[in-house]
Amino acid sequence: MSRFFAPVIAIVAGLLVLVGYFFPTNSLAALRMIIVQWAVILAGAAIFVGVLNLLSVHVKKIGNKEKGRGYSLLLIISLLITFVLGMVLGPNNPIMTNIFNAIILPVETSLMAVMAVTLIYAGIRLLRHRNDLMAIIFLLTALVVMLGSAPLPFYEIPLVGSYIRPKIISIFASSGARGILLGVALGTLLTGLRILIGADRPYGGK
Amino acid sequence: MSLPTIAGFILVAFSAILLIGLSLLKDKVKASFRNIPAFAKFNKALGTAVENGTRIHFSLGSASVASSRTAASFSTISVLRRIVELSAASDKPPLATSGDAALTILSQDSFRTAYRIAGAEQQYNATSGRLAGVTPFSYAAGTLPAIHDEDISANVLAGSFGVEVGLLSDAAERTQSFTLAAADSLPAQAVLYVSAQEPLIGEELFASGAYLNAGRVHHVSLYAQDVLRWLIVIALIIGAVMKLLEGML
Numbered sequence: 001m002s003r004f005f006a007p008v009i010a011i012v013a014g015l016l017v018l019v020g021y022f023f024p025t026n027s028l029a030a031l032r033m034i035i036v037q038w039a040v041i042l043a044g045a046a047i048f049v050g051v052l053n054l055l056s057v058h059v060k061k062i063g064n065k066e067k068g069r070g071y072s073l074l075l076i077i078s079l080l081i082t083f084v085l086g087m088v089l090g091p092n093n094p095i096m097t098n099i100f101n102a103i104i105l106p107v108e109t110s111l112m113a114v115m116a117v118t119l120i121y122a123g124i125r126l127l128r129h130r131n132d133l134m135a136i137i138f139l140l141t142a143l144v145v146m147l148g149s150a151p152l153p154f155y156e157i158p159l160v161g162s163y164i165r166p167k168i169i170s171i172f173a174s175s176g177a178r179g180i181l182l183g184v185a186l187g188t189l190l191t192g193l194r195i196l197i198g199a200d201r202p203y204g205g206k
Numbered sequence: 207m208s209l210p211t212i213a214g215f216i217l218v219a220f221s222a223i224l225l226i227g228l229s230l231l232k233d234k235v236k237a238s239f240r241n242i243p244a245f246a247k248f249n250k251a252l253g254t255a256v257e258n259g260t261r262i263h264f265s266l267g268s269a270s271v272a273s274s275r276t277a278a279s280f281s282t283i284s285v286l287r288r289i290v291e292l293s294a295a296s297d298k299p300p301l302a303t304s305g306d307a308a309l310t311i312l313s314q315d316s317f318r319t320a321y322r323i324a325g326a327e328q329q330y331n332a333t334s335g336r337l338a339g340v341t342p343f344s345y346a347a348g349t350l351p352a353i354h355d356e357d358i359s360a361n362v363l364a365g366s367f368g369v370e371v372g373l374l375s376d377a378a379e380r381t382q383s384f385t386l387a388a389a390d391s392l393p394a395q396a397v398l399y400v401s402a403q404e405p406l407i408g409e410e411l412f413a414s415g416a417y418l419n420a421g422r423v424h425h426v427s428l429y430a431q432d433v434l435r436w437l438i439v440i441a442l443i444i445g446a447v448m449k450l451l452e453g454m455l
Contacts, residue, residue: 046307046308049307051337053333054338108341111370118401126400129403183409183435186409187278187413189217194424199423200280202312202316
């Protein structure tokens with residue numbers, strides 16, 4: 001039964017939101033807002049299910065004595081402590097803010113720093129992977145743009161920062177980016193339409 | 207209604223008519239697509255994974271289903287379902303990680319549907335679709351152990367990513383597993399071009415369903431996408447010529 005109702009509900013809700021966007025009459029706009037608010041509430045409830053999924057994955061990992069189970073235990077303990085503190089103190093309490101500012105933020109920032117090193121290494125490795133003209137152009141362009149942007153210690157290379165880099169960014173990079181984004185936008189549009197007409201159902205059923 | 211809204215409505219309506227019209231024509235539409243070696247290599251990696259009893263990892267990205275960037279992940283979910291159907295007989299099922307809880311639930315649903323279609327419902331395991339983290343970098347951090355420790359031989363990193371996808375493609379490179387990677391954002395595409403074994407650029411991300419035979423509608427959709435792209439190219443050229451003539455007159 002759900003295999004019949006799920007697509008019907010999804011298609012009707014999707015069409016109402018789309019029509020409400022293009023023809024924002026009072027009743028359609030209100031209906032659109034209600035459906036979007038329901039979606040937000042459902043997404044909130046989904047986070048709870050997601051956290052349970054995360055817990056079950058790591059409990060299973062500990063139970064099966066898999067590699068990295070120590071980290072899984074640490075994750076579960078941290079999750080439970082944060083959850084209990086959040087429930088008791090509320091999300092705006094200074095302790096909760098400190099947990100975010102002193103633990104989560106620095107860890108994510110350090111991952112960003114690792115990312116920078118990873119990219120330099122990947123750049124060096126690129127020519128080994130893909131020894132073609134496009135890879136060489138990619139690396140040379142990246143080098144010129146970096147030389148044009150970075151504050152150099154002694155003197156600036158003539159023309160690179162003042163002429164070549166702005167030309168690369170305003171002509172080649174922006175026109176290429178627009179082309180790529182147009183392609184992505186068309187892909188997004190058709191994926192949305194496939195789902196809207198029920199031809200593609202990421203919510204189950206076939 | 208403002209002019210951009212009218213233009214948007216015309217584009218959406220025309221695309222819908224084109225998609226439905228081409229779908230109704232069924233086999234009369236013989237679309238032939240250019241060769242993208244990454245998909246042929248992925249098919250080979252899929253065969254190897256089934257033979258060797260290793261896993262295929264799908265990374266769906268971290269866009270919320272309530273955001274406009276989730277289309278990329280939805281496109282990959284269709285491929286995931288197809289691959290699960292094909293590899294239902296494998297010892298180790300594919301693994302899907304995502305950075306959004308609703309996307310995790312959808313991936314689990316796709317696993318269940320695929321196993322039902324393949325007649326192997328007993329194979330379904332809820333932990334095959336996982337929430338790895340709820341922010342982009344926590345998602346990357348949560349996915350890294352899966353790439354390293356779960357016997358993965360091929361990775362499909364396709365969805366909505368930021369630059370954090372570089373950490374995933376680097377981890378895949380270190381484990382010497384095959385990586386097919388695509389993202390919807392420009393910074394992520396630049397990172398993947400440098401770090402991934404087989405990067406897909408731009409709209410190629412949305413072509414994966416057609417190239418991996420996820421269903422006829424994906425072929426039709428890609429065909430419609432090509433038609434629309436040519437129309438936009440023609441419109442851009444006409445616009446440029448008109449602008450040029452306006453400057454000359």
